[in-house]
Amino acid sequence: MARILGYIAASLDGLIAAENDNLDWLFKYDGMDLGEHDYRTFLNGIRTVVMGRGTYDFVARDPSPWAYDGKRTFVVTSRPIEAPKGPLEIRSDIDALIAELRALDDGDVWMLGGGKLQMAFLERGALDEIEIYVIPEMLGGGHPLFPLTGFRASPTLISAKAIDRGCVRLHYRFETAA
DSSP states (O other): OOOEEEEEEEETTSEEEEGGGOOHHHHTTTTOOOGGGOHHHHHHTEEEEEEEHHHHHHHHHSSSOOTTTTSEEEEEOSSOOSSOSSOOEEEOOHHHHHHHHHTOOSSEEEEOSOHHHHHHHHHTTOOOEEEEEEESOOOSSEEESSOOSSOOOOOEEEEEEEOGGGOEEEEEEOTTOO
């Protein structure tokens, strides 16, 4: 059974993007030494990537080549994607997608990007672990790591580690994961 994982950066005030989806605050930390927790190392262990439509649209606007070649990629949306940037599959039913992901046995699943989809998976007990990289920036407004929906949980801390440039890596397990 595939593990469904989160790997995301958030500002000190709990935001994943500033107003207008701006990530300039995060790009200032490109090249940061994450050691064994480096993004490329994480991505090498992932077989499947899942993202919402907003994250897909953001990634697709980047002029770089498709970053997820060789990965099974799902976009959760109810709208068609004209001329997709890379090979992907569209799903609109989150419950059916979770069942499909849980049936996979060829590697882990990365819940990429936005807090809305991560929260939908959390509410269904379907996010197993999350690594949160807390960046020492205060944005003052933007998109929250986890939208406030009334969902409550008490995840178990696996590890906490200060890393390069004042950043902190927090790694949690959700015991309620199905």
